[in-house]
Amino acid sequence: MKRYEVVFISLADLSADETDGVIEKYTSIITELDGKIVKVDKWGKRRLAYYIRKRREGFYTLVDFGGENKIIQELERNFKIDDKILRYQSVKLSDHVDPDELDREIEEAKQKEAPPEVPPAEEKPEEPAGDAAVEPAVEAAAEPEEPAAEEVEKPQEDTDEPPSEPSEKETGEQ
């Protein structure tokens, strides 16, 4: 199983229901082909850095999932056909992912999103894998508010290193 990350840009002028429908369509493709969705992250409407199809805005969605190559093929085939998709990009994050580990990650994400709920881990020791793959997608779709833009602080360049070695001293050997 491989881990992928797909970002796609859909039209910004769709209604909220329509964008949800678009996202639902692609997440269902993933789950139908035995993919495990780790998270669906809606970045929301953003201004594009350049015009795509004469539009300056787009709705960004990121889907992080585990699965096989055929999912990407199917997704991209659909992206190409779909008029509502302005742009898509899929990135392979890693070649070999343990499905169990994905499940664990999905569980963690679920608990983070719904902290007030009592973790029912003791009651159900074995949960069917299909369930676990579908649920987080629905939950993530229900809660669009997420601090998506984390800022990475950059240290200003103040590492004044003294010049360590006098560069380029050739030893003339000829």
Next chain:
Amino acid sequence: MAYTRNSSRPRRRFFHRRKVCRFCADSSLKIDYKNADSLRFFLTERGKITPRRINGCCAKHQRELTVAIKRARTLALLPYAVTEG
């Protein structure tokens, strides 16, 4: 003898400070194509990727950086070119 021949070569006039790759210096910095604002630092005003001699990155991180910037460009998070006027 060898030394004098060397010193007769035109010496570099500029004194230049050895820059340290910021990603090597601080491992908490991650190069991520999704974080366009942090990548913007490595672009010129025209939207070009700055060369290593300007931004001081090491070869490894410069390579990662270019890939990340190009990915961000396809997603229209960063411009390919900024043409004003």
